[in-house]
Amino acid sequence: MYLNQANSFNEIYTAYYRKSYLYVKSYVHDDMAAEDIVSDALIKLWERMKREAVDPVRPFLFSILKNSSLDYLKHQTIKRDVHGTIGKALTRELEIRKTSLESSDPNEIFSKEIQHIIHATLQTLPERTREIFLMSRFENKSHKEIAELFEISQKGVEYHIAQSIRELRVALNDYLPLVGFFSFLNY
Incomplete structure:
Protein backbone atom coordinates (compact mmCIF):
# COMPACT_ATOMS: atom_id res chain seq x y z
CA MET A 1 0.00 0.00 0.00
CA SER A 104 29.63 -11.64 67.41
CA ASP A 105 30.36 -12.51 71.00
CA PRO A 106 28.25 -10.67 73.57
CA ASN A 107 31.32 -10.43 75.78
CA GLU A 108 33.10 -8.48 73.05
CA ILE A 109 30.27 -5.97 72.72
CA PHE A 110 31.42 -4.28 75.90
CA SER A 111 34.53 -2.44 74.95
CA LYS A 112 37.36 -1.89 77.38
CA GLU A 113 36.20 1.68 77.78
CA ILE A 114 32.69 0.65 78.84
CA GLN A 115 34.07 -2.02 81.14
CA HIS A 116 36.35 0.60 82.70
CA ILE A 117 33.40 2.97 83.25
CA ILE A 118 31.37 0.19 84.86
CA HIS A 119 34.25 -0.82 87.11
CA ALA A 120 35.00 2.79 88.11
CA THR A 121 31.34 3.51 88.81
CA LEU A 122 30.96 0.41 90.95
CA GLN A 123 34.03 1.47 92.93
CA THR A 124 32.35 4.78 93.81
CA LEU A 125 29.36 3.02 95.35
CA PRO A 126 29.18 2.35 99.06
CA GLU A 127 30.70 -1.05 99.80
CA ARG A 128 27.44 -2.70 100.86
CA THR A 129 25.56 -1.37 97.78
CA ARG A 130 28.34 -2.57 95.48
CA GLU A 131 28.44 -6.05 97.08
CA ILE A 132 24.66 -6.45 96.87
CA PHE A 133 24.65 -5.38 93.23
CA LEU A 134 27.52 -7.73 92.30
CA MET A 135 25.87 -10.66 94.08
CA SER A 136 22.59 -9.97 92.34
CA ARG A 137 23.89 -9.40 88.82
CA PHE A 138 27.11 -11.39 88.59
CA GLU A 139 26.67 -14.18 91.11
CA ASN A 140 22.99 -14.70 90.26
CA LYS A 141 21.92 -14.71 93.89
CA SER A 142 18.26 -14.10 94.58
CA HIS A 143 17.04 -11.12 96.56
CA LYS A 144 16.04 -13.50 99.33
CA GLU A 145 19.54 -15.03 99.53
CA ILE A 146 21.19 -11.61 99.60
CA ALA A 147 18.74 -10.36 102.24
CA GLU A 148 19.61 -13.33 104.48
CA LEU A 149 23.38 -12.80 104.01
CA PHE A 150 23.23 -9.11 104.93
CA GLU A 151 20.42 -9.57 107.41
CA ILE A 152 18.25 -6.94 105.72
CA SER A 153 14.79 -7.05 104.08
CA GLN A 154 14.29 -7.89 100.44
CA LYS A 155 13.11 -4.30 99.98
CA GLY A 156 16.51 -3.18 101.29
CA VAL A 157 18.19 -5.38 98.67
CA GLU A 158 15.99 -3.86 95.96
CA TYR A 159 16.91 -0.36 97.17
CA HIS A 160 20.68 -1.06 96.92
CA ILE A 161 20.31 -2.60 93.45
CA ALA A 162 18.21 0.35 92.27
CA GLN A 163 20.88 2.77 93.56
CA SER A 164 23.57 0.88 91.67
CA ILE A 165 21.56 0.85 88.46
CA ARG A 166 20.82 4.56 88.74
CA GLU A 167 24.54 5.36 89.07
CA LEU A 168 25.49 3.09 86.18
CA ARG A 169 22.85 4.62 83.92
CA VAL A 170 24.19 8.08 84.64
CA ALA A 171 27.79 6.98 84.03
CA LEU A 172 26.90 5.14 80.80
CA ASN A 173 24.41 7.69 79.51
CA ASP A 174 26.43 8.35 76.32
CA TYR A 175 26.68 4.62 75.55
CA LEU A 176 23.12 3.51 76.22
CA PRO A 177 21.73 4.61 72.85
CA LEU A 178 24.49 2.66 71.12
CA VAL A 179 24.33 -0.62 72.94
CA GLY A 180 20.78 -0.54 74.28
CA PHE A 181 19.88 -1.13 77.82
CA PHE A 182 22.22 -3.76 79.13
CA SER A 183 20.44 -6.84 80.35
CA PHE A 184 22.19 -6.63 83.69
CA LEU A 185 20.95 -3.02 84.09
CA ASN A 186 17.28 -3.83 83.63
CA TYR A 187 15.52 -3.92 86.90
Missing part, protein backbone atom coordinates in the same frame (compact mmCIF):
# COMPACT_ATOMS: atom_id res chain seq x y z
CA TYR A 2 1.34 3.37 -0.96
CA LEU A 3 0.57 6.38 1.20
CA ASN A 4 1.50 9.86 0.10
CA GLN A 5 1.94 13.03 2.12
CA ALA A 6 -1.77 13.78 1.95
CA ASN A 7 -2.55 10.82 4.20
CA SER A 8 -3.35 11.74 7.78
CA PHE A 9 -1.91 10.12 10.85
CA ASN A 10 -5.38 8.68 11.62
CA GLU A 11 -5.35 6.80 8.32
CA ILE A 12 -1.91 5.37 9.05
CA TYR A 13 -2.95 4.47 12.60
CA THR A 14 -6.17 2.78 11.42
CA ALA A 15 -4.39 0.85 8.70
CA TYR A 16 -1.42 -0.45 10.70
CA TYR A 17 -1.91 -0.21 14.47
CA ARG A 18 -3.63 -3.53 15.26
CA LYS A 19 -1.30 -5.78 13.25
CA SER A 20 1.76 -3.85 14.45
CA TYR A 21 0.63 -4.13 18.06
CA LEU A 22 0.08 -7.90 17.83
CA TYR A 23 3.46 -8.36 16.13
CA VAL A 24 5.37 -6.35 18.74
CA LYS A 25 3.50 -7.82 21.72
CA SER A 26 4.36 -11.34 20.54
CA TYR A 27 8.01 -10.46 21.21
CA VAL A 28 8.03 -7.99 24.10
CA HIS A 29 5.26 -9.64 26.17
CA ASP A 30 4.28 -6.32 27.73
CA ASP A 31 1.07 -4.51 26.70
CA MET A 32 2.24 -1.03 27.65
CA ALA A 33 5.65 -1.44 26.05
CA ALA A 34 4.05 -2.79 22.85
CA GLU A 35 1.68 0.18 22.70
CA ASP A 36 4.56 2.61 23.16
CA ILE A 37 6.73 0.93 20.53
CA VAL A 38 3.91 0.82 17.98
CA SER A 39 2.85 4.42 18.63
CA ASP A 40 6.45 5.63 18.26
CA ALA A 41 6.91 3.57 15.10
CA LEU A 42 3.73 4.95 13.53
CA ILE A 43 4.82 8.49 14.37
CA LYS A 44 8.24 7.83 12.78
CA LEU A 45 6.52 6.43 9.70
CA TRP A 46 4.23 9.45 9.45
CA GLU A 47 7.16 11.87 9.95
CA ARG A 48 9.11 10.11 7.19
CA MET A 49 6.10 10.19 4.91
CA LYS A 50 5.80 13.95 5.40
CA ARG A 51 9.36 14.37 4.08
CA GLU A 52 9.41 11.75 1.31
CA ALA A 53 7.42 9.02 -0.33
CA VAL A 54 7.68 5.69 1.45
CA ASP A 55 7.02 2.79 -0.88
CA PRO A 56 6.30 0.11 0.12
CA VAL A 57 5.14 1.08 3.61
CA ARG A 58 4.93 -2.32 5.30
CA PRO A 59 8.61 -3.31 5.03
CA PHE A 60 9.66 0.14 6.28
CA LEU A 61 7.20 -0.06 9.22
CA PHE A 62 8.29 -3.66 9.91
CA SER A 63 11.91 -2.50 10.06
CA ILE A 64 11.06 0.24 12.58
CA LEU A 65 9.00 -2.17 14.71
CA LYS A 66 11.69 -4.85 14.61
CA ASN A 67 14.51 -2.47 15.59
CA SER A 68 12.46 -0.80 18.32
CA SER A 69 11.43 -4.17 19.74
CA LEU A 70 15.03 -5.37 19.68
CA ASP A 71 16.14 -2.18 21.47
CA TYR A 72 13.45 -2.74 24.10
CA LEU A 73 14.46 -6.37 24.64
CA LYS A 74 18.16 -5.44 24.85
CA HIS A 75 17.30 -2.77 27.40
CA GLN A 76 15.26 -5.31 29.40
CA THR A 77 18.22 -7.71 29.34
CA ILE A 78 20.57 -4.99 30.59
CA LYS A 79 18.04 -4.01 33.29
CA ARG A 80 17.70 -7.63 34.38
CA ASP A 81 21.47 -8.04 34.49
CA VAL A 82 21.87 -4.84 36.50
CA HIS A 83 19.12 -5.90 38.90
CA GLY A 84 20.76 -9.30 39.15
CA THR A 85 24.13 -7.74 39.87
CA ILE A 86 22.63 -5.39 42.43
CA GLY A 87 20.67 -8.28 43.89
CA LYS A 88 23.83 -10.36 44.16
CA ALA A 89 25.68 -7.47 45.82
CA LEU A 90 22.83 -6.95 48.28
CA THR A 91 22.71 -10.67 48.97
CA ARG A 92 26.47 -10.71 49.61
CA GLU A 93 26.20 -7.70 51.92
CA LEU A 94 23.30 -9.32 53.82
CA GLU A 95 25.30 -12.52 54.17
CA ILE A 96 28.28 -10.57 55.52
CA ARG A 97 26.07 -8.77 58.03
CA LYS A 98 24.40 -12.04 59.04
CA THR A 99 27.73 -13.79 59.46
CA SER A 100 29.12 -10.86 61.42
CA LEU A 101 26.11 -10.84 63.71
CA GLU A 102 26.15 -14.60 64.18
CA SER A 103 29.83 -14.59 65.04
